[in-house]
Amino acid sequence: MASGEQGSVIDDLPDHIVYNILSFFSLKDIARFSTVSRRCRNLCFSVPRLNINLTDSQLMLTERIKMFDFVDRYMIHRRGTNFQSFALSWSFKKGSVTNLLTEDYRVDSWLRQVARCNVEGLKLSITFQESIESFDLPLCFTDCSSLKYLSINLTNGILKLPATGFRFLQVLILSAAQVQQDLVEEMLSSCKCLKRLIIANLNGLESLNLKSTCLEQLFLGITDTRANTLSTINVSACRLNLLRVFWASRRSSNKKKLVVSAPNIIRLTLEGDIDCDYQLCSFDSLEMASVFVQTNPLLLIKNEASIAAQQRCTEILKHVRHSKVLHLSIAFVKLLSAEIFPAIPLRNVHTLYLHVSPDSEGYNVPLIVSFLMSFPNLRHLTFTSHFESAALINTNQLANSIMEAPSYFMEPLASNRLKPIDKLKDKVLEKMTIYYPPEEYYQLSKIIRSIETFSKAHSTAAVYVLPRVRRLFARHVNFFYTPLI
Numbered sequence: 001m002a003s004g005e006q007g008s009v010i011d012d013l014p015d016h017i018v019y020n021i022l023s024f025f026s027l028k029d030i031a032r033f034s035t036v037s038r039r040c041r042n043l044c045f046s047v048p049r050l051n052i053n054l055t056d057s058q059l060m061l062t063e064r065i066k067m068f069d070f071v072d073r074y075m076i077h078r079r080g081t082n083f084q085s086f087a088l089s090w091s092f093k094k095g096s097v098t099n100l101l102t103e104d105y106r107v108d109s110w111l112r113q114v115a116r117c118n119v120e121g122l123k124l125s126i127t128f129q130e131s132i133e134s135f136d137l138p139l140c141f142t143d144c145s146s147l148k149y150l151s152i153n154l155t156n157g158i159l160k161l162p163a164t165g166f167r168f169l170q171v172l173i174l175s176a177a178q179v180q181q182d183l184v185e186e187m188l189s190s191c192k193c194l195k196r197l198i199i200a201n202l203n204g205l206e207s208l209n210l211k212s213t214c215l216e217q218l219f220l221g222i223t224d225t226r227a228n229t230l231s232t233i234n235v236s237a238c239r240l241n242l243l244r245v246f247w248a249s250r251r252s253s254n255k256k257k258l259v260v261s262a263p264n265i266i267r268l269t270l271e272g273d274i275d276c277d278y279q280l281c282s283f284d285s286l287e288m289a290s291v292f293v294q295t296n297p298l299l300l301i302k303n304e305a306s307i308a309a310q311q312r313c314t315e316i317l318k319h320v321r322h323s324k325v326l327h328l329s330i331a332f333v334k335l336l337s338a339e340i341f342p343a344i345p346l347r348n349v350h351t352l353y354l355h356v357s358p359d360s361e362g363y364n365v366p367l368i369v370s371f372l373m374s375f376p377n378l379r380h381l382t383f384t385s386h387f388e389s390a391a392l393i394n395t396n397q398l399a400n401s402i403m404e405a406p407s408y409f410m411e412p413l414a415s416n417r418l419k420p421i422d423k424l425k426d427k428v429l430e431k432m433t434i435y436y437p438p439e440e441y442y443q444l445s446k447i448i449r450s451i452e453t454f455s456k457a458h459s460t461a462a463v464y465v466l467p468r469v470r471r472l473f474a475r476h477v478n479f480f481y482t483p484l485i
Contacts, residue, residue, distance in 0.1 A: 019047055022044065046078075049085045072109075082120075088123070090107060092128055124152045134158040150171070154177035165191040169194055173197075181205050188212070195217065196217040199222075232256070233257070241285075243267070280316070288325040288326075325351040329356075351381075354368065
């Protein structure tokens with residue numbers, strides 16, 4: 001930075017710009033920045049968003065002591081200045097130097113001071129190394145009127161939450177922690193302003209009963225492990241409009257049951273495996289439903305010969321029949337009996353996304369065509385894939401499209417199975433756009449020949465072949481969207 005009469009670059013920037021810059025700084029950078037000038041010092045001690053990372057296991061003892069001492073001084077000089085958000089990542093090992101520094105006591109002290117600073121968003125990521133330790137969130141947060149967002153990720157730890165809940169909390173995220181079932185349910189029922197709840201892999205629960213009159217969005221992510229024995233989930237929420245569930249089991253003997261009583265759901269997502277007793281209510285207000293789209297097809301295909309799995313899939317399809325936009329996987333369709341297709345007319349569905357997986361055995365085009373007969377009012381049909389390079393589907397640019405597909409799907413569909421596709425003529429296909437990935441450019445002529453053959457069966461359809469410019473989905477799709485604080 002320049003000095004003397006020229007001053008520093010920071011002096012020419014307004015406070016809110018400097019605050020935005022400081023939000024990207026590490027704790028060490030903030031400590032250095034606070035020594036530049038008096039204004040820089042004041043800005044550091046009043047920054048609205050602070051992120052403290054104390055997880056570096058390679059950090060020298062002297063450096064760790066300095067960092068803790070700086071945070072101690074920082075909290076004192078903060079003098080109650082409001083926090084928009086406070087994030088802490090902390091790794092603790094009992095019996096090591098971290099214990100000698102009484103880090104647990106000092107972290108508890110910081111959190112109490114954060115509560116006095118009227119924090120709006122609190123994000124904690126804590127790891128207990130080697131031994132399982134308990135973590136108690138200070139009780140002062142229960143009546144903190146400013147706290148609207150709370151996220152706790154506790155690895156190898158027992159999370160103790162106040163049974164009285166959080167009176168003003170609107171968003172709660174709990175993950176990777178061991179909890180006590182009765183305390184969690186009592187705490188959740190006491191959060192009278194809670195609108196958004198995310199629960200991911202909490203251990204210590206055999207059943208989970210969620211009853212709320214204020215909850216609007218619910219995300220549940222559970223992978224059954226030796227420490228996770230959850231068998232029953234019961235959701236009753238009259239205002240719930242969004243529900244996402246991912247529930248996968250590594251143990252075939254584990255019996256699971258999901259009960260949902262939420263008649264006002266608008267968006268529904270079910271992922272995991274079919275080995276679950278789904279007891280769902282009638283979703284008359286449903287606008288979008290996604291069923292086993294991001295689930296590995298192998299989890300579903302293993303139940304292909306199961307009559308019970310077929311019955312579960314049929315029941316799920318009945319419950320989502322009111323949806324206007326429907327996302328389904330080809331593995332789910334395979335589990336359905338072809339005889340039930342006419343019995344469940346999906347009259348409300350105007351947009352269907354059918355997710356195929358190129359690594360599965362064939363595309364079952366006759367089955368797909370038969371299934372499409374259940375959609376008398378279908379206007380938009382899209383084939384996509386999550387498990388290989390996916391085609392770009394731009395619904396804004398292709399508002400008039402009826403059917404879109406990646407080239408690797410259309411190749412066998414067009415050249416080998418044209419007779420079943422003839423049945424789609426009644427759908428009055430208007431436009432089809434096929435995006436091919438760059439690595440298939442050398443096969444472009446082959447793709448075009450297949451499309452020309454396909455066009456002969458659909459003289460009314462305009463077919464376009466375009467290069468794909470970006471991927472529709474990454475190979476690893478995050479099931480949960482966690483808002484940043």
